[in-house]
Amino acid sequence: MLDILKYPDERLKQASQPVTVFDDTLHAFVADLKETMRAGPGGVGIAAPQVGRFERIVIVDISALRKLPKGSSHSGRLLLINPEITEWEGMAMGREGCMSVPDYTGNVIRAEKIRFTAYDESGTQREYECAGFEARAVQHEVDHLDGLLFLDRLVSRRSDLFRRKVYKRKDEK
Numbered sequence: 001m002l003d004i005l006k007y008p009d010e011r012l013k014q015a016s017q018p019v020t021v022f023d024d025t026l027h028a029f030v031a032d033l034k035e036t037m038r039a040g041p042g043g044v045g046i047a048a049p050q051v052g053r054f055e056r057i058v059i060v061d062i063s064a065l066r067k068l069p070k071g072s073s074h075s076g077r078l079l080l081i082n083p084e085i086t087e088w089e090g091m092a093m094g095r096e097g098c099m100s101v102p103d104y105t106g107n108v109i110r111a112e113k114i115r116f117t118a119y120d121e122s123g124t125q126r127e128y129e130c131a132g133f134e135a136r137a138v139q140h141e142v143d144h145l146d147g148l149l150f151l152d153r154l155v156s157r158r159s160d161l162f163r164r165k166v167y168k169r170k171d172e173k
């Protein structure tokens, strides 16, 4: 389990570097990153800089939460290395949360459909397209690689930022 950097840690504003070596060290790191994402509450995505490693690696896994559209180009579990979004289509407002911003959610405008390329663990470049919730998650994670949080994309902090509900345990006062 890796430690998650939390807002307002300045390191979250740092841009990440492309991965150039696809070796066992990378594979081990990806495995740790996956574990860390799964351990988070409702975590559907994580980016390497969130654990203080400034390389262009993200994981998006919506397989447990949403059904993928028919004919999807992949399984809903994405490991994306050096991802580049190449096409954006449509716009939609939706609610986002982030492991680095645990106390808030926010309404953010994103493209509804995107196309992108990314390398897999073995260093092969692939093409993807996705839509809806998954496209939103990919855009959110790719933002982390450029030092951006969903907080930076809010139109208005006053109307688009929401405190997460905190449920007290029964034995707490």
Ligand SMILES: [Zn+2]
Residues within 6 Å of the ligand: 097, 098, 099, 100, 140, 141, 144
């Ligand atoms: Zn995030």
